[in-house]
Amino acid sequence: MKETASNSSGGDVRLTGISKKYGSFSAVHPLDLSIPAGSFFALLGASGCGKTTTLRMIAGLEEPTTGTVLLGGKDVTALPPYKRPVNTVFQNYALFPHLDIYENVAFGLRRRGVKSVKKQVGEMLELVQLGQMARRKPHQLSGGQQQRVAVARALINHPQVLLLDEPLGALDLKLRRQMQLELKRIQTEVGITFVHVTHDQEEAMTMADTVAVMNAGRVEQLGAPADLYENPGTTFVANFLGTSNLIEAEVAETDGDEVLLKAGESKLRLPAQRCSATVRTGGKILAGVRPEKVSLAHADDAGTIPEGRNRITGRIADSSFIGVSTQYVVHTSVCPEVAVYEQNVERDSRLVPGAEVVLHWNPAHTFGLDAAQSVLAGTVGTAGTEIVKESA
The missing domain is CATH 3.40.50.300 (P-loop containing nucleotide triphosphate hydrolases)
Incomplete structure (x- = not known):
């Protein structure tokens, strides 16, 4: 074909x-x-x-x-x-x-x-x-x-x-x-x-x-x-072009232009037009979000997060200061490692490894992919990119 x-x-x-x-x-x-x-x-x-x-x-x-x-x-x-x-x-x-x-x-x-x-x-x-x-x-x-x-x-x-x-x-x-x-x-x-x-x-x-x-x-x-x-x-494209967080979720219901998802104890929303997977209630979908779209709040500030945002809780596992931004790795119950890139504008000194945090983002920044695919496709050193010999 x-x-x-x-x-x-x-x-x-x-x-x-x-x-x-x-x-x-x-x-x-x-x-x-x-x-x-x-x-x-x-x-x-x-x-x-x-x-x-x-x-x-x-x-x-x-x-x-x-x-x-x-x-x-x-x-x-x-x-x-x-x-x-x-x-x-x-x-x-x-x-x-x-x-x-x-x-x-x-x-x-x-x-x-x-x-x-x-x-x-x-x-x-x-x-x-x-x-x-x-x-x-x-x-x-x-x-x-x-x-x-x-x-x-x-x-x-x-x-x-x-x-x-x-x-x-x-x-x-x-x-x-x-x-x-x-x-x-x-x-x-x-x-x-x-x-x-x-x-x-x-x-x-x-x-x-x-x-x-x-x-x-x-x-x-x-x-x-x-x-x-x-x-x-x-x-493959989600991982090869930059970095993506891919969260396995279940379709709870569809509501017009939105798909409502359940990932562990968290409820996520996804624009229907940004979903390339077949949507059916009870079916699995990979909910994707880019690291720079995600905001990080200390657990003590959870009440200040605006209503209507997708959110999941976790614990900071690692952080790297790279000048223009700080890159965090957060362990969560719905995804082993979630990457978050936050610009260094007003750094919160509490956001250090071990801190309990809430990850939150605009639902419009979520995309949906077929859950039958490998979440590792397109990442460095994994199956998903077939390495073959090209002509010189």
């Missing part, structure tokens, strides 16, 4: 029934995907999920087992990489060490026999803000600068689509965050389609207009970053 990630008939990149098998092993299961022209699209997933294999099939570096690849409405499935209107930027950049930056960027034009390259190379170096470094060699540049040279070298060929395979993976955290904004700026200025492969959730959510979350060779969920974060459709 095909995994349909988008029903859009238009798009700069269209994959139809695309799949890849290595012997009896399916690296990418049949999927349909449409990537709009001029968009910044991210394929996000853990190592071995099939994202790089999918990118390589778009580039022509891997031959699909089934399906077709269309670029700008043209079937390019049988075309070799050099005949496709795409360029790829890899993690190692692959710059020519013996050529200066100017000649690295000019390489593609000279190879095509273009005589006058000065104007185009100058424009590209200005686009990536490296005009003053044209005559330096790659080893004289920082990692971020080398990455921008690789992007300029790819863009000067005017590809219809730019493919980026973990391009920021070799950079340190601070530089990686700077380059996320830089890449988004470049994509906005040139207006071409960027397809970006990454395992970094923050990277995908910072840059991409649309994110396809991949797991074990399938597209688990596709949408705008904020939609995926606020309305995960599976426990």
